[in-house]
Amino acid sequence: MKKVYSTEILANAWNIKNVLEQHDIEAVIKNENLFSVSGEVPFLECLPQIWVKPLDFVRAKQIIADLGSSFEEVGPDWVCASCGEPNLSNYAVCWSCESSHENAHENDLANQ
Template structure:
């Protein structure tokens, strides 16, 4: 077993667990409940970790990296053409009226 991903927040580790499982890679999380040990133990050693079988490691690493690379970073805000509401760049759908952003600024 090899650790393919680790983060300080369990949310992201579970997210990548779901991504890997949807790609047919079995995996499990260790240190899920170890956050209470931070202080007595080095904090990064308490982070939850996602493990995969050795034979799946390279493929899992590629999938996780591709997903990390696809995350939007500092996308510019956009104004909804339907209602005029200002929306933060990471959102594709207007929070106020539900209109879809026609501009392709997510991830740029």
């Protein structure tokens, strides 16, 4: 199994698990019990996590990305160098103007 997603919000984890199962992807939530018992903000490694089979990993990532900005995966987003639109980190090309991520990457580094 591979971890495909983690979230501070257990409801998000359940939502994603449901969506993945609608796509015939077997998903397991880890740490849900730790989270609900503690009642405190959990350590990062105790956050609810979605795990899927390695064969389903790429497809699951894409499905989660398609859920939209409220379910952003962990990782830096990037801003298109051509049109300035924000893109999810796993988009290879801008959703708006289809410029490649490579152009934007140099821009990101220059801003740091």
